Amino acid sequence: MFVVCRSNSSSFRSVVAATRPCFSCPRFPPLIAIPTPSSSIRFPPLRSFSSPRQITRMASKVAQDQQDSRLERISSAIRVIPDFPKPGIMFQDITTLLLDTKAFRDTIDLFVERYRDKNISVVAGVEARGFIFGPPIALAIGAKFVPMRKPNKLPGEVISEEYSLEYGTDKMEMHVGAVQPGDRALIIDDLIATGGTLGAAIKLLERVGVHVVECACVIELPELKGREKLGDKSLFVLVKGAA
Structure with missing residues (x-):
């Protein structure tokens, strides 16, 4: 020695x-x-170490692979039921997603990761399945949750917005005072098809001075072109389904 x-x-x-x-x-x-110097000790050449740029690329690739695996798990957990509720409809059933605790957690985590730093003060959930995903997201990002309901469901004074359906019209309602001018809102639902309900939710919130940051859905049916009903509002979806 x-x-x-x-x-x-x-x-x-x-x-x-x-x-x-x-x-x-x-x-x-x-x-x-x-220890006594020994000729058996060999150090790797400097060029064998990754550069900061290579390390960044590798980290990005790992993160992308992780996200892809989560999206694949979410997609495979959604059951598609043909001809429900009427012939020709391919119903996207999220109840099987809710039974899969890992896929359900992945769904919430992906939304939370996206909106955690966007200064969202309101998560507005569209009846009915927006009520499933909205509250855990709101709690995780420190926002209040506001339900947006069909007519005659809310007990207090409401404001409403009418929108068109394939046959006829419907309304969306929200309690007066649930949001304030200047609030920053995320609108959440399980699925976007024709975009009518999300479009009505945007109009309802903007009427009272709320800034709608983005709309978010678990599933999109792109063939039905629901994005076109949202105007210039951004839409974020996790997976795409078949109409």
């Missing part, structure tokens, strides 16, 4: 036997013990 000692010369280090005192520099004790 050898020791490294300080020398009187700042440019020189003396190596002496550990069992003998270091008389060349009596004012300074040994610093650290090191």
